Structure formats: structure tokens, C-alpha cells
Amino acid sequence: MYVPSPFLSCTTMVCRFIALFFLMLLATSKFNVSAFTNNETDHQALLSFKALITNDPLSVLSSWNNSIHFCHWNGIRCSRRRQRVTALNLTSQHLGGKLSPHIGNLSFLREIYLSENNFHGSIPNEIGWLFRLQYLDLGSNSFQGRFPANLSHCVDIRNISLAENELEGKLPTEFSTWPKLYLLNLGSNHFTGSIPPSIGNISSLHKLSLSFNNLAAGIPSEIAHLVNLEVLVMGTNNLSGMVPLPLYNISSLYSFGLTENKLEGMLPADLGLTLPKLQEFYIDYNRFSGTLPPSLGNASNLVNLDILDNNIRGPIPNNLGSLLNIEWLSLGKNSLGENMRPGDLSFFDSLINCTHLQLLGLNTNGLIGKLPNSIVNLSTTLEGLYMYRNHLYGSIPREIGKLVNLRVLNLRYNNLTGTIPESIGELSQLGTIYLYDNSISGEIPISISNITQLSELHLFDNKLQGTIPPGLFNISTLQKLSLHYNRLGGLIPKEIMYSSQCIFLYLHDNLFTGPLPSNIGSLKHLVELYVSDNRLTGDIPTTLGGCVMLEQLHMEGNLFQGRIPSSLKALKSLQVLDLSSNNISGNIPRFFEEFHHIEYLNLSHNKLKGEVPREGLFSNMSVFSVVGNLELCGGIQALHLPACPVKVLRSKKNKISLRKILLLVLLPFGILLACLVFICYRRGNSKKLNDPVPVFEDNLFPRLSYQDLLLATNDFSPESLVGQGRYGSVYKGILESGEHLVAVKVLNVEVRGANKSFLAECETLRNIRHRNLIKIITACSSTDFKGNDFKALVFEFMPNGSVENWLHPGPYKNRERNLTLLQRPNISIDVALGVDYLHHHSHASIIHGDIKPSNILLDEEFVAHIGDFGLARFSFATTSDINQAQMSSTGVRGTVGYVPPEYGMCAEISEEGDVYSYGIFLLEMFSGKRPTESSILVDNNNNLHDYVRKALPERVMDIVDPRILLDKEEHAMEVCLASIFEVGILCSEETPRKRITISVAIKQLQAARDKLLEHRQ
Template identity: 65%
Template sequence: MEVTGMGLTGKKNGMEPKRWKGNDTDQHALLSFKAKITDDSLGVLDSWNNSIHFCQWKGVTCSRRRQRVRAINLVNKNLRGTISPHIGNLSFLRGFYLYNNSFHGSIPNEIGRLFRLQQLNLESNSFEGGYPANLSHCVRLTNISIYDNKLEGKLPTYFASWPQLYLFALGKNYFTRSIPPSIGNLTLLHSLHLDYNSLVAGIPLEITHLANLELLALAVNNLSSMIPLALYNMSSLRIVSLTQNELEGTLPGDLGITLSQLQEFYIGENRFSGLFPPSLANASNLVNFEIWGNNITGPIPNNLGNLPNLEMLSLSQNLLGGGNNRLIDDWSFFDSLVNCTYLQYLSLNENSLRGQLQMSIVNLSTTMEVLYMYTNQIYGGIPREIGKLVNMTTLSLFGNLLTGTIPGSIGELSKLGTLDLSTNGISGVIPPSVSNITQLYFLALRCNMLQGSLPPELFTITTLQEVDLANNRLTGVIPVEINRLTGGIPATLGDCLMLEELGMGGNRFQGKIPTTFKALKSLRYLDLSMNNISGNIPRFFVGFHLMEYLNFSHNKLGGEVPGEGLFLNKSAFSIVGNSELCGGIQALHLPTCPVKFSRKEKEKIALRLILLLVLVPTGVLLACLALICHRCRNSKKVNEPHQILKDKQYPKLSYQDLLLATNQFSPDNLLGEGRYGSVYKGVLESVEHILAIKVLKVGVRGANKTFLAECETLRNIRHRNLIKIITACFSTDFKGNDFKALVFEFMTRGNVDHWLHPSPSDQENERNLTLLQRLNIAIDVALGVITYIIKVIQESFIVT
């Protein structure tokens, strides 16, 4: 049987095998495409085999007459892999759709051979590299979307090659530099997506030449300067998105007239200034209007109710309001918003708006979901009919001048997730109807004048995550329904001198037990169990003679358990679940605490330390004198070449050996770096131990002298407190440069300096030393130095 290629053109017993009508080139290209797919978890390409014609393969569309591949549509198929260059052989391909998969690698330049290609959608993948330059050959393209990938570099400049282009989307990539002026050649372009990149400079004037442009998306870049005024005269624009750039200038007063087709306008977080455009209400098709985070001033027009389709109005973080004129009611515009029957999102926070809270707030559309009015100068009370806004999910009025009470109808806002009325002058009680807000997860009422007790019903809301009631006038017992409180234990509890019972168990309190608890001598019962409390058990509890039961169980306490007072009675306290505790009475069966030095022992240690600090400098001085004498007596002798570890006991290692041992001196193996050298961790097959390899910086002045001195010292001196040397390497690297290195035995417990001066991360891992351990290290180091001094003095006398 003969088999040639992938077309199965063999013969057997004189019979022809089954052949498919169509073009073998297309079939081969498709199979090459499949071969580059590394993950097909949904089995989408299982049908791509020789059992059926390739025009019947899933995702493949062919022309009826010629049976050539016209489209590949594999959208949302969870495919992973790269695009085969053979894709360029599908010469009849008009549509190529790989939206929302996990393709990666570069887009092959062979795609430029698809001269019939009209639509290319590679959106939401992980393609890398630059923009495919050969795509300019595909002159029939109408749609190009490579949105949400990892392409980088600069944008293409050959826009004149695509006279029929309708959509161009390269947003959410890593493109840099400026927008090329040649983009103005796309005379039929309707949608331009270049948002979420790192584009710089200004918006080119040539964009305003795109007479058919309906969507302009340039948000989240680094664009600067002023917007070309001609852009505001592009009557075809429906959507303008310029949010989060560094654009500046003013909005023209006739904005709503010149952009009469405008539906969505986003310029938030830029540097725009000037007056709010009074003509905005003329843009009757407007749905979303966002100008937050700028410096726009002036009053808000009273005719915004003429926008019947308005759904989102975001005016926060500006300078809106009447300025210093306190006679002007900045909220007069609010009544007109009642006519916006589709309004869902309204943000007016962080402005300079003064005036009384409008009663018309309750007549806003029942479609209203999010209302931000915080940090203004609103006074008055919350209307009783607030419950009419039945679809509200977020209501934030904090940081104003509101008074009155919280109306009971607040409980009718059953979909409310966030309610923030903090930092006002609200009084009265917290209405029990709040418990009807079954989806509430954030409640902030702090810094008001609320009175009464906490309604227990409030804490039956299962979705509740955070409650802030601080700085009010609340009284009574904390409901038992409250659980999982966080933060530190309030130190102000120490002011409750007559407190007899305090139960705070089963929460998420952390930190240490406040020292202010020392004043709570009236305590009979204290429960801090099942929290995250750390530190030691304060010894002042020993003197709590009225204490009947103390529960510290299941925390993170450590240190010594007192063995006096109530801690003598095992049944009077509980400390189970604290694994770091030690000592205490024998019945606790805890490990013995580390020995603590008495005052006399500390004095002896201090004396040894003082002697050490005196003897070591003295020894160093003597060594220096001995070295001077030694050099003076031998200055007239002919200097002999240095013998660098020539003994047979030291193995010979080459530059290549050390290069391989350190993975080419990889930064991952770098242990430390000094003035004269860098130390790497290495592994040699010929040596059993892990090595520490100190590579000399031969270009640094004085490094060579230091290297030779260290070799001489380590060759002549052995001591248990001096690191063991394995060998030395004196060679050249592959470029012919000098290479010198010392090879030591690797010390697994790291650098002494890091133990003596631990970083914050080391401290978290409890990497610290006791005073005794530090003293022993100092003594051992001193002994090593003294050993060296004695050796030098001995050699000096021998020479003499």
C-alpha cells in the first residue's frame, strides 16, 4: 500500500480510496491549524478528520460552488494554542472568528496573504508581539478586532490600505506612542476602539475627518492636551469615551446642540474645567453622561428632565454649585430629574452643592438603583416616603448636614445593599424595620446622635458584613446576635470601672489585650475566646480577686502562663487552643518556658561582654603592630609569587565548572553582594556539599589585593568559627577576562547579619535571637579573630 502526504492517495488491490470533492490545500491548512491546538476541552475539533468532508467540520463554512473555505467560526470554544502559518493558504477565506479563546503567540504574517479577508475577530485572547504588518495587504477588510490581547509596540500607519474599514478595535492591549494622523484616511470608519492602552500625546485633528464615525473610545490611556474643537462638531458621534486620561480644556456651551445624536459621553477623571454645558438637555437621545473627577463649575441646569432616555448621570468630584452665593439653591435642578423615568444611577457626591434635601427625591423613578449624594452641604431631613424607591441598591448620604430621624419606611428598600448615613446630625433610634432589608451587607451610621438600644432584629440579616455605629449615644446591652466583630479590642473599655461581665468571644478581634484592662478590678467574668488575640497573658489578672472565670481559649496567645492568683485554680480559667503558651501550674501540662536570666546572671553576661569589647580591639591593635613589624623586616626581601591554595587537598575547578554549578550565575542563585564580590549558591556533581561561590569583581580597585589576602588567610588558618573553604579558582572566562573565585561550604541557616538584624519578613517567621545566643555569636567571632591574631604573631616571631 502506498501512502503519500495527508490526502491518503494510496492504492490497494487496484481500488481507489474515497476522495473528497474540494481543494486539498484547504484541508491541509485546516489540519495544520488543528495541529497547533494544544487544548480542546470541549472536543470542538473532533470532527476535523478524514471521515467527513472538511466543509462539514464544526466551525467551518464553505462556498457552495467551489467548496472552498469561506469562514472559520470558533467563538467561545475554550481552545488553547497558536495560529498555524498555514492559515495563509485559505485563499478564499472571508471571515476568521476566534473571539474569547486562549490563543497565544504572535499573529502570523501569513495572514496577510488572505486578500479576500473581510472580517477578522481575534478579540479576548492572549496574542503577543507587534501588530501584523502584512495585514495591510488585506485590502477588503471591513472589521478588524484584536481587542483584549497582549499586543505591544506602535499602532499601524498604513490606514489608507483599508478603504472599506468599518470597525477598528485594538483596545485593551499594550500599545504605546501616539495615535498616527493617517487614521484620518479611514473615511468609512464607524467605530474606533483604542482604549485601555498606553497611548500618549494628544488626539490628532485628523480624527475629526472621519465623517461617519459614531463611536470613539480612547479611555484609559495617557492622552494629554486639549480635545480638538472640531470633534464637538462631529454630528455623527453617538458614543464618546475619554475617561481616565490627562485631557484638558472646557466643554463648549452648545455641546448638546452640535452633538445632537449623542447617546453616551464619558470624560471622567481628566482635567476639564469651565462651566457645565447649559445646552446638554438638547441632546434628547442621551442615555449616559459621565464627567466625574474634573474641575467643572457652575450650576447644574434645571432642564435635565428633557432627557427622557437618561439612565446614568455621574457628576461627582467636581466644583458644581453656586459658589459663595448662599442665596442660590444649588438643588433646584433636582425636581426636573423626576421626569427622567429611566434613571438608574445618579452620583452628585463631593461637590459644593448647598441646600435642603428635596422632597422630590421620593418621586424619582422607581428604576433608581444607585444614589450617591455624600460630602456636600445638604440639610433637612430624610423624607418619610423614601421607601418608594423600591429598587434602590445603594444609598449614600454621609458627610452632610442632615437632621431628623431615620424613617421607618427605610425598611421597604428590600434590595438595599449599602446604606451610609454617617457623619450627619441624625437623631432618634435605629428603626427595627431595618431588619426588613434582607440584602443589606454594609450599614454605616457613625458620627450621628442616635439614641436607644440596638435593635436585635438588625443582626438577623444573614448578608450583613460590616456595621459602623461608632460615636453615637446608643445605650443598653449589646445584642447576643452580634458576631464576628473585627479590629482591636477597644482600649476605652478600661474606663468601665464597674464592669462585671464582658463577653467578646466568637469574634475576629486581634492584637493584644489592652493594658487599660488593668483597671477592671470589678470583673467577675471575662470571655475573649475564639478570636485572633496575640501577645502574652497580662500578669495584672493575677490580682483580680473577684474574677470567677477567665476564658482565653482558642486564640494566638504566647509566653508564660502566670502561676499565681486565680491561675492556681485550673477550673477558674481556660487557655486551650493557644499553642505558644508555656509554664503555669503542672495540671496544665504545658512545656517549660525558656530559662530567663536572673539579675546576677545578666550582670555576669554584661561583664563578659565588656571584657570582650575591650580585649578584641586590643588584640586587633597588637595584630596590626605585629604585621607592621613583619613587613618592615621583610621589606628588603624579594617578593615571591602568591601561592593560592596549591595544596593537593583542594580540588581544581574551572570557570566552566562554576558557570554550570550556578546556572550561569543566575540572579536566582545570588546570595549576597559586596564591594569586592558577589556570592552565589551552587551545586557541583563532583562535590557532595552545596557550595557558596564568591566571585571577585576584578574591575574594582583593591579587589585583587583583598582576594589574595583572603586566600592566604584561609590557607593557613583553621577554626570551628571560621567558614570552611573548599577551593579557589584562578582562571579566565569565555571572553578572555580574568576570573577569580573562592568556593566555600554553604551555610544553610543564612547570613549572620540577617539573624542579628532581621527584616520584617524574618521577624514574622520568628527569625530572631535571644540575648544569650547573640552573646555566644559575638564570643565565637572574637575567638576566630583572636586565632588569626595569634597566627600572625607566631609567624612574625618565626621570621624574626
């Protein structure tokens, strides 16, 4: 008989007890088991993430619902075994909102990719709870605040990319806590202070980008400890001092970028040997000195070499031809001509071996010698040849046509002679030709008419003879033509009418004869016309009145005769009109009194007669001249002209008396009639408000259906989406003809106020035409295929997007995406001219109501166009009801930061309000700061106005956008920038009556721009 052992019996009882305990534990822990199997924590965290998304135009989060498991939601990846979220990838989905702090509850998360969206607010510190996190990419958003402090807890992290945001404060210092970090990209933010030396502790780091910030002090030598570093980019900061020599010994480096700082010192003699993998070397816009190391010829992998604007001396090494992969060789604005034997340009011969060369920049180097014929043997891939501002002589080689892909030829400011070779016409890709300020002779070659993409041709200040080839004006893309200060003669060709895109036309100081072609009025975009100091005859063409964009018209020093045509009355934008030293007769037209923009009117030395007007510009002697017209009389006392004959005065008195009588008799009847008309008009207008949309009946506005726009935008696909606003989305489209690129603004009719915005925009845009206002093509009010209301506006497409995107670009766009020092004042003046037209020169004064960078669009030539007239308001009664209704439904009009203070106190919108918004826009344009940035709200600053005002004039360079390419050593530049900021300050004064008018702002900005141009030459 079997008897169980006492020990065995005890063990069995213990096992049973343990088993029973676990069964009870599982039974009482049903909730926790469910939580583990269903991952409720991850589920709730994702729902919290979605709850803070305020804008999802692509409906990417529509799948985030209970119909499917969250592991199958868009952008989510889970682990197979535990079904826990390991990756969140919603890159480039146009999502808007804040990043939920509950993201820290996704404890298994390893990858976060949220770049190229519209997130704002701070980066939650709860990200630091994700101790498994390896990849964090939040680039190209609008995150604010400081670098997330708790991120140091993520010890397993490999990649950190926070570029292109609004982050500020100091850089982190706990770099030793990231032993596996491979990439750190904090570029294009507002970080300040110095680069922490502790960054040298990340031995695993391969890529480091700190560019486009406000970092100062020197580069820490500890960075040289990063022996695996491949990319080192710290351009566009305020770094100063010497570059630590050990940095040049990091043999793994292939991209080295220190562009636009205050760095100095000499380049090491063995630079090309210690960096054998070097592909990109950018040290442009610094203060480096010494010579260009010949060892650079050993850096055989070099693709881009840019040392522009330093103090580096010559000679230029003869072995640069060893750089067989070089594409970008920018050596301009140095002193490479020093220490070179005059005439020794033999280094050119070696460059023939660089078969991938696209840009060669040798400008402003003091090079002396004959222009080498070997330039025609440079690579056919060459697109830009910049050799201006040297001491080159000789002629342009006859075989220049070999450079078939050349787009820019810039040889200005040299001592070139000879003729322009016929083969230049073979350069079909050329966009700009700069040959001015040389001694080139002969005729303009007829073949130049074959360059069908030419936009700028500058041949002035040479010794050219003969006539203008008529075919030159057949180039439809030509916008700037400068032929002045030559010996050209004959007639100005009638083919000038075909240059419909021409903006600047300079033909002065030549020997042209005959009349000015009567079809000159076809140049609708012409801004400046100079035909002065020639031998032109005949009457002033009446068609000149068709050039409505003209700002500068110089016709002095010719043989023009006849009267001043009344058609010039249409030139409301004229700033300078010079008709002096001709044979013009007749009276001075009275319409000149109404020219508000005129800066100078010169009618001197003609045969004018009669009374000089007294009103308008004629009340200020400093802005006009009538000397040398012997039969003039009257005018203001300062002219010291004889009084006009009594008969003229009596006639004038009789006219005045007659006017008084007519006023006394007809005024009461006129008032009664006006009241009746007003009542009828208001009744009719109130009926119009009930109509769905104003109809464009003009033949200028083509009729487009919903189907037409659907086809044009590829079914309103996400790929065609170029922007979003308060009341709708904008799509890029191509009309059925295939020739017209358009922007289609589709209204979201479900949004409150969208219909009123549509009405206001239609009513405004149908009544305005100006070079600096967005051009509407048509409007569409229809239904879609489901029977829903559909409303859209179709505009001319602006290929360079909005100013907003240039001032605050995303990280994945070209790092060179930037508005230059000379583009910014031009754009600012364009905007001011557009505002001035709305206020003073349209058929009725129009208030825009929302001037800001995102509403300023740039065309191909970076000409600014004001858009988005959804808040616009007419000053007369016909649309006041629309606008008043809109005011009551929307509250304060405009965008926070750009809205004038008085609007917040229920004041009527006004021209002064637009001026305030423009002032803030101007301050942002040159400071690079948004008016809502927290970084400006320090030191008792209430807004951007205060931030700039307190810095002027002593600290102007501290507030200038560091991305503007400046010659920082020139005091004159600081003065010009200070005057531009001052205009912004005067426009954005808190009290409306203290603000300057937009016309005054235009004059002051133009003066500042002219000084900038003068000092940048």
C-alpha cells in the same frame, strides 16, 4: 461533387490540434486537477492549524479528520461552487495553542473568528496573504508581539478586533489601505506611542476603540474627518492636552469615551446640539474645567453621563430632567457647588422626570442647602444615591422608603440632623448605608432589621441614642457594623451571635453597660472588634478565643475585671490587643510571648501583678505597655520596674534545676523512644503511599459520589466549565439540596503527576482552616459509569473568580471590570496572611509552591483565598516522601515567572521560595504586567523584579497599572504606591537570605494601605 475549401480544411486542422493539445494537457496534469477539485491546499492548511492546538477541552476539533470532508468540520464554512474555505469560526471554544502561519494558505478565507480562546504567541504575518479577508476577530486571547504588519495588504477588510491581548509596540499607520474598514478595536493591549493622524483617512470607519493601552500625547484632530464615526472610545490611556473641538461636531457619534486620561479644556457650550445621537458620554477622571453646558439637556438620547473627578464648576443646569432616557448620571468630585446660590438645589426637581435613572452621583461637589424632599420622588429604578462630602443640612425625608430598588445610600460627611426615618426599613434591596459624620439623633429604627440583604451599616459619628435593636443582628448578611462615636447605651444584645458573617464590629465610644455577651465567640469571621470607652463590666469572656480571625481587639476604657483568660491564646492573628484602663487582675499570661504578629499590646492601668515576661514581644518596649500596674516586677531593664521578690527567684531557680535533672535523666530515653516511633511511623506512612487517596473521615466532610457531582454540574457540561489547570478542569455546580454553590475540580487522571497532586492537595486541605485559604467541602475518589478512575475535590465556590481574570480580563466582559486602588492592597494583604498561616500557624509548616494570580480566588466581598495546593509540601516527615516523589517526577516546581531562581538549581522548596512567588504576584498586582511579558524585558531587565526596581522611586507612576483609578495629582499616593512596590522588590530578591519574611511584608503593606485610606478619604 462537393470539394472542400482549402481555407476550411486548414481551420478544421487547427481546431483539432488545439483540442488535442488540451486533452494532452489535461492528461499530464492529473495531479493539479485533483488539487483543484479536492482543495488539498485548504485541507492541509486546516490540518496545520489543528497541529498547533495544544488544548481542546471541548473536543471541538474531534471532527477534523478524514472521515468527512473538511467543509463539514466544526467551525468551517465553504463556498458552494468551489468548496473552498471562506469562514473559520471557533469563538469561545477554550482552545489553546498558537495560530499556524499556514492560515495564510486559505486564499478564499473571508472571515476569521477566534475570540475568547487561549491562543498565544504572535499573530502570523501570513494573514496578510488573505487578500479576500473581510472580518478578523482575535479578541480575548493572549497574543503577543506587534500588530501584524502585512495586514495592510488585506484591502477588503471591514472589521479588525484584536482587543484583550498582550500586543505591544506602535499602532499601525497604513490606514489608507483599508478603504472599507468599519470597526477597529485594539483596546486592552499594551500599545504605546501616539495615535497616528493617518487614522483620519478611513472615511468608512464607524467604530474605533483604543481604550486600556499606554497611548500618550494628544488626540489628533484628523479623527474629526471620520464623519461616519459612531463609537469613539480611548479611555484609560495617557492622552493629554486639549480635545480637538471638531470632534464634538461628529454628529453621528453615540458613544464618546475618554475616561481616565490627562485631558483638559472646556466642554463646548453647544455640546448637546452638535451631538444629537449621543447616548454615552464618559470623560471621568480627567482635568476638564469650565461649566457644565446647559445644552446637554437637548441630548435627549443620552443614557450615561459620567464627568466624575474633573474640575468642572457649577451651576448644575435645571434642564437635566429633559434627559428622559438617562440611567447613569455621575457628576461627583467636581466643583458644581461653585457659582450656585446657597440653598438653590432646584435642579433636583427636574430630575423627577428621569424615570429610568439608576445612579445619581453628586458627591464631593461643595453643594450647600437643605437636603431636598424631592429626592423621594426620584425614579423607583434608582439603585445608587451618592451625595456624600457636601454641605447638606436638614433631615432625611420620611418617605425615603419610596425608593424601593435602592441598593446604596451614601449621605456621609454632611450636616444632616433629625432622625433616621422608619420607612428606611422598606428599602429591602439596600446593601450599604453610609450616614456617618452627620448630626443625626434619635434611636436606630427597629425597621432597619427588615433590610435582609444589608451587608454594611455605617452610622458612626452622629448623636444617636437608645439601644441597639436586637433584630439588627438577625441580618445574616451583615458584615460591617459601625456605631461608634454616638450616645447609644444599654446592653449589647445577646442576638449578636447570629451575625456569623460579621467581619468588622465597631461599638466603641458609646454608653453601653453590662457584660460583653458570652456568645461573642460565635463570630468566627470577626477581624476587628472595638468595644472600648464604654461602661462594660464583668469578666473578659473566655469565648473570645473562638474568634480566631481577630486582628484588632480593643476593650480599653471599660470596667472589665478578673484575669486575662487563657483562651485568648488561640488568637494567633492578633495585631493589636488593648485591655488598658480596666480593673483586670492576676498575672500577665506567658502565652503572649508566642504572639508573632502582635504590633502593640496595651495592658496599662490595670491591677496586674507578678513578673513581667522578658521573651518574645516583651523584649521590645516599643510594642507593649504595662504602665500603671503598681504590683508588677521584673521585665526588661528599660521598664525600670523593681526586681521580683527573692522567693520568686529561688522558686524559679529550683524549677530550673529540676528541669535540668529531668532533662539529664529522661532525655536519652526520650530520644530512643522518638526513634522507635519515627521508624514505626515511616513504615506506616510508606504503606499509606500505596493507598489511592486519603479518606476524609471527619463529619465535616460530606460523602459525595460520582453521580452526585454529575448531577451538580449538569453532566460536567461545557456551560459549567469555569477553568482549567495542569491536572484537571474546574466546574461550577449546585448540590442536590439547591443551597450550596460549589466548585468541582475534576482530576485528569491520565496526566502524569495528577494523582500525586491529588494526594498532596487532599493531605494539605484536610489539615488547614483559615479565612484566606480556599475551603474544601469534600473529596471524591471513585469510578465513573464506564469503570474509569474518577477523582475530584469539591470546594466552596468563589463567585468573583481568580485575580488573574481581574488583572487580565477578556474583551467581551464588562469594560469596568477592574480592581480598584483600594481593593488591590486588601487582596495582597489577604494573600500574605494566608501564606503566613501556612508557614507559621498551621499544625505544621506548609509550603504552597505555586503562588500566582490564577491561584488566588475572590469571594463575593473580594476577600482573597489561596487555592490549588497540588504542589504543596509539609515540612515534617509524614508527607515528605509524597512531595519528594513529586519533585523527582515534575522537575522544577511551580509556574514560569513565579518560580524562585534557586529552584532551577535543584534547591529544596522553602518558605523563602513562597515569599519570592508572592513578591512577583505583588509586583504584577500593581503594575498590571505579567512576569513573562516581553515588554518588560528591555533596557537590560531580566524579569519583572528588575523592571520595577529600576523605576523606583522617581518613575513609580510610569509602571503603575493605568487601570487603577488614581488621584494622580496627589504626591502622597505616589509615595504609598512606591512603598508597596518596595515590598514586592524585597520579597523577590534573587538570594533567599536577602528576602524579607512574609510577616514583615504584611506589616509594611498594612501601613501603606492605611496611608492610602487616609489620603482617599
